[in-house]
Amino acid sequence: MFNKILIANRGEIACRVAATARRLGIRTVAVYSEADANAQHVAACDEAVAIGGPAPRDSYLRAERILEAAQATGAQAVHPGYGFLSENEDFARDCAEAGIAFIGPPPSAIAAMGSKSAAKSLMEKAGVPLVPGYHGDNNDPDYLAGQAERIGYPVLIKASAGGGGKGMRRVDKPEDFIAALASCQREAKASFGDDHVLVERYVTRPRHIEIQVFADMQGQCVYLFERDCSVQRRHQKVLEEAPAPGMSEARRAEMGAAAVAAAQAVGYVGAGTVEFIAEEVNDGDLRFYFMEMNTRLQVEHPVTEAVTGLDLVEWQLRVAAGQPLPKAQHELQIAGHAIEARICAENPDAGFLPATGTMDVLRWPEHVAFRRNADAEPFHRSAPVRVDAGVREGDAISPYYDSMIAKLIVWGENRAQALARLDAALEETQIVGLHTNVAFLRRVVRSPSFATADLDTALIERERAVLLDQPPLALEVVAAGVVAHALADEVALSGDDPWSRRDGWRLHGGARRHFDIEHAGEHHEVALARLHDGALRLEVGDERAWAFSARPMGGGEHDVTLGLHRLKLSVHVHGERVAIFAAEGSAVVHEIDAIAHAGESGAEAGRLTAPMPGKVVAFLTKAGDTVAKGQPVAVMEAMKMEHTLTAPRDGVVAELLYAVGDQVAEGGELLRLQA
Incomplete structure (x- = not known):
């Protein structure tokens, strides 16, 4: 058995390998990028070596840096985890030539199965049934479009060197094929360094x-045995189970x-x-x-x-x-x-x-x-x-x-x-x-x-x-969470002295405390009324009200009574954002400070902003074009996937504010429309 191994990966798989190695008495070496200097997998290992910048191509995909780290620390083997270099035959070969064991298959096996096209040809010779399709080397767009017509729509375009749902597109009609092919090849090139694809019949209920x-x-x-990984979004797995039902x-x-x-x-x-x-x-x-x-x-090996x-x-x-x-x-x-x-x-x-x-x-x-x-x-x-x-x-x-x-x-x-x-x-x-x-x-x-x-x-x-697009928690439950936290927070600040409390307590008569919240995109007025007998009443709008009480339990937990129902709510507040968790679900709302937002205008119309940080891959329109609401206008790449963005309303493109290849921060304005 090895005395020391290097884990050439990050995240949960690196932590997972480190836990097993520790149990077996094997010391571990982590590698990390600048973005992961304080990551959990670094703390989980006995040693750690910095290997480059935050982008994978500058760190986790740099085979020479990883091998240098292994040799410098005396690691006898490299565990590649999954993703990054785990299925890279050159890296496996480099490890062998350096006298370091690659914890995986030999380079020849990776090569044989690394290309979907070559693997399918191999399986065909072995008599394993294949989905009808084209698995050859000709990747001319017109030729592939012809093969798709021969196979019959719908078809699936797949990156030959791919995996994890990247470089994969379903196409239902011929007129969409060329655009889908181009997008698939761009994504495949960015993820795997290889834009070769294959085309197969799409099995309609696979x-x-x-x-x-x-x-x-x-x-x-x-x-x-087997795992069923059928529940997927965008060709990436969501839930996996073993054994497969039926x-x-x-x-x-x-x-x-x-x-x-x-x-x-x-x-x-x-x-x-x-x-x-x-x-x-x-x-x-x-x-x-x-x-x-x-x-x-x-990724799904734990169910096995x-x-x-x-x-x-x-x-x-x-x-x-x-x-x-x-x-x-x-x-x-x-x-x-x-x-x-x-x-x-x-x-x-x-x-x-x-x-x-x-x-x-x-x-x-x-x-x-x-x-x-x-x-x-x-x-x-x-x-x-x-x-x-x-x-x-x-x-x-x-x-x-x-x-x-x-x-x-x-x-x-x-x-x-x-x-x-x-x-x-x-x-x-x-x-x-x-x-x-x-x-x-x-x-x-x-x-x-x-x-x-x-x-x-x-x-x-x-x-x-x-x-999808399901309503979050009921409005009254959200309101109860906001109010329960506010009361607990104020009592914690002022103590139990009623003269110092800011919850509306009065020596004589009742009082009402107002809250403005934004829930599911709508503004609501909530009030907490203290009645003459000291009881509390939660009011939402002008027509709905419930008897209310709340008791803080520590750690953001609250024991809440709302009418005839008793609820356990977890509430976490950061600035104006309030997250409420209940047995039936969760919601994130905003408690609005009216004074702080005085003078702010409504949402600006005609702006397309980046929903996440990423790189501009393509603009599908240009200044002067007329576009309709929902029309695809830009493509961004984030977390190794392409995302198509659509026009927020009808209008004319006034200006493109970035160039293809530019990095954009979340919320960055990509283009501006005019009526």
Whole structure:
């Protein structure tokens, strides 16, 4: 076994690898960019080396810097995590030439599976079923458009060297093909340095099912069953679970055997994932097609750990050190059901635009971190709720890296119990300071399709009516949270002396305290009335009122009575922004200081501003053009994805305020319209 390894990654996967290495007595070295100097993964390792600027191309993608760090610290191996250089054959080869073990497959296996086109050709020769499509080398736009016509619409354009949903577009009609191809190739070039694409028939109700494989240097290879990753947005996974609902034992064995055959065909070593597109046939069974092989550990590997009770990172380290697989195929089995939710900094109601900002509040549900002694019980017995995170309260989410904040993993005796645990754990998750998808994830978990395992990759689109643009907490609950915090804050400042309190207390008669709040885009007047008998009444507008009481419980928690209902509310205030968390959901509102905002005008019309920090990729219009509200006018790149921005209203483009290639801060004005 190794004495010291370098972790060539960041975030939760670096923390995850460090935890397992520590348990095995292996020292770890972190690498970090300027943006990550105080990151959690740096603190989690025994040593750390700075490798460059905040952009990945200046740090985490600089293979020579990482190898220099490994040699300087005496690391015997490099764990690449996932993303960045994890599937880079040149980096794996450079490690070998430097006498440093690469904790992953050999360069030849990465090369064979790194190109989707080459991998599909290899699988075709091996007899693995493929989705009809074009996987050749001719990437002339007109030729690819002709191939799309031959295949039949809808089609899917995919980056050959891609992954993670980047460089991927669905196209439904011929007139949209060329523009979608250009966007796909730009994104692929930016993410992978390769703009080669392939075109396939788009399976209309596909399920994304993948098989976890593991191989050692002695030629043994096993599959650790399947994961269903069908719930996706923009071709990126949102929820993953194991085992796949509705999977028969016969089909599981068939897909497992196909995955092992694929791995053995390229001389695979280590952890890998063979991904399939599956569709239900008339008898309810699944027909499957090879999609690609990811030659690394996957983000969703914890659900496999949960149902098998194994530590897959430990397996990686042992295999890379030359040890045989810890278990044979007949010794592996599934116990219970596990689901993983990816918690991301993004705004689902704004097309899942990535978000940046500081996590002023970060509260996780009660959970067990991934730290076990060698003789500990399997994960599913010791940790029914697990959080894999690489961030801490007060950390900032920057525009340089992926938007994922953490992974929330739950295990249950069956799928129903796992669903209930996930909903409860998401309810207890509190993140304040930037947009996240936590509330959206709760809606997905509760949706009829997911609850009944009616799964396919279009689930989110099918369930838009119940998943997106949903109202936040009821107005009276929001008002109760704002008022409860205000009262507790003032009592904390003034003590219990009634003569010093500023809550409207009077020696004789009643009093009324007014609050102005902005909730769900609308302004509301709220009042707290103290009646002659000392009772409190919460009034919203002129017609609605409830008996009210509130008792602070510490840590932002409040025991609130609103009419006949008793609520536990968590309230966090930063300036005028108030975040309220309740059992049924959460909301962020603004408590308006009328004096501070005196003289401010309404929202400026005719301005298109950047919804996130990023780079201008293209303007789809020019000064003097007439545009309609909702018309695409600009494309920005942020967090390695392209985002199309639309005109805020009808008008004529008066001026473009940036050039293509410019970096824009969040809120920066991109163009101005005139009536």
